[in-house]
Amino acid sequence: MANRLKRTSEGFISYRFAAIVIAALFFASLAGWIAQELVPPDFVERKAFYGESWRPGLARAVDLLRLHDPFHSLWYRFVLAFFFAVLVACNVSRFRRIALRSLRAELPAGAEELRKRPLSFDLSWRSLAAGPRGDADPLVRYGELHGRREAVDPAALEGFFARVSALLKRRGLRVVSDRADGVIRFTASSGRLRSPGTMLLHAGIVVITIGGLIGSLFGWRGMVYLKAGETAPLPPDSAAVLRVDEFRIVTGHGGAIRSYVSTVTILGTRGETLAAGSIEVNRPLGYKGVNIHQSSYTMGEGEFARASVSYRLRGETGRRTVELRGTASAVLGDGAAVVTALRFLPDFRMGPEGAFSASPFPANPALEVEVSAAGGAQRGWLFLRHPDFNARFAAGIDLALDGVEPVYYTGLELSSNPGAPVLMAGFAAATIGLIFMYFCNPRVIRGIATREGLIAAGVESRWKASFELEFAGIREAIRREFDESG
């Protein structure tokens, strides 16, 4: 039973299982991504319609699996939770080993272990001193082949090792050595921060997930649309009130929108100012854990601040202009007629039930007016961008809409995310981990220097082909270092 439990827990934290869980999350996300695009956005509102028009059972399956919003479905959350559990288990179980590995340098156990490695060399001090000609010298070669090596005295060994060590250090490797029984065992390594980096990255992802969880459980968000002068309670305790003082749309090059600016004041219960400032996109205002973001804007349907209307009375040649404010009337000429604004539509469309605005944006601004003259009152529409369609009035009055200033409502998103600092800490940890992990190139060479010679082996590297070249280079550098052949 205990063995079974051990095997299960080992399987749970294995690389193999980690890969399976990542693959599961990958396929779940891919499926969600595709479903998000295929399921119509109005599926929830028109479930009955799709139930009838699609194949039988399809709409029910979409509803059951929540494919209209797959990333908040139970099945996706289950995969995400499982991924999180495996990630936490892997972090906890590997922490000690990785921490110890990065602190301690492992020294070689014996010469045989090194000789077995595919990337190794075994050179006697004598052959090194003989240089390239040593291989051709029958005496040196015979001695090497039959293990008859000349031993150097311990002081000379220290001197030789110091030269090897200096050479390895010049190549960016950190050398750790140990002396026992007349031999020097050493490890030359680089990129040792890679393992802690791996740990930090995985821990960072755990922290990010926790931050996201805190945000989704304890955070909140909401939208308010306010025009200048209006107020809204500031959640969560409504002890403060948010007032919009001004909303401006700032234009830049070629009339393109440069910024949306809301100037706001946060007021206390007695009307005192608690905070004030300007909010722009990318520049939110924070107040006691609540962030206020410039999210959007809209125009009040039927509302306008002022409209400029030009007119020409019957028999006149020139045009005159009158300004309309709200629903107040204006007199035309010397009292020949009175014009009153009735309704403003920012994006005029005509539907079966009459005129309506297709959007809150000024795509086709139109103003409905009533002209009262001696012959009675008459209503009609004036169009800013399409004056050819302006209403003709019986009294012979020619009216045109020259300009209109709509009433803007700024769209502010209020949100609070207590998980934000945790998320930021996770991003920082994971970023540092990534930098260590991917920009440290771990290489480990272990060796033993004896009184007869030097045995070394490349035991760890990430890039096989490059490390082979580097190892061959080190071998050649050592040869050159000790070559006394001239």
Added chain:
Amino acid sequence: MTDVAHADTQLFWLSFWMYLVSFVLFTIYAAIKRRPAGVAATVVFTAAFLCHTGALAARWIVTTHPPFSTMYEYAVTMSWAVALSFGVFMARFRRMALGVVVSPLLVVVLVVASLLPKDASKQLMPALQSYWFYIHVTLAALAEGAFIVAAGAGIVYLARRKGAGGRDVLPGNDTLEEIVARAIRIGYPLFTIGAMFAGAIWAQYAWGRFWSWDPKETGSLVIWLYYTLVLHQNVRGRWRGKKLAVAAIVGFALALLSFVGNLFLGGLHAYI
């Protein structure tokens, strides 16, 4: 200023044709295995890269902001990152024949760029006016450039295995595998930091939420999870050689899907 505005597109087209010529020369080099052909291809490729850099600089001057704000600008920047990554790998491994695959991939990205609207706007839309925008897009473009180089090396690896190409000019299997793995390992941290982390932090400033399950965000998550899986499989010794090469090509296809997804997916990232 008008001259600079023209220089932007003129240099773009000049670099496009030069990359195409370099592709032809790289192919000749791989076929006839004569070093002068490889040197000529490298020279033309370098000249194309300089024109490409000039096109980006001219665009920057015209628009008065770094050229990342439209899909055309992003495609040109991303292809520049591909050319840069290729140059780095070519200098490191001294294998000109890789250009046989990388140069046509570059041309493909530039063809996609050429089909996109090229209107230059001096005014960045409000949502893009943040230094996070530059961090996010630059790192994402560099990462995708590295992923494309990985896919290119993967194609060469598979072509070699099938016996195509001259064995003496193409890099060895070990070297090709190392190029694929290195390119992915360069691209992955850049993508994680740039596309995922910087993107999330910027989204918090701009929209008040770190993550919105926007189609582009989900696409990035899919790509990130995919390369996470590739790296885990590679570390445990499962996806090596041919499998790694295929994985790099599939990753490129996913990245391409996420990139062109802007044209039809909509959402908060729908900038054209």
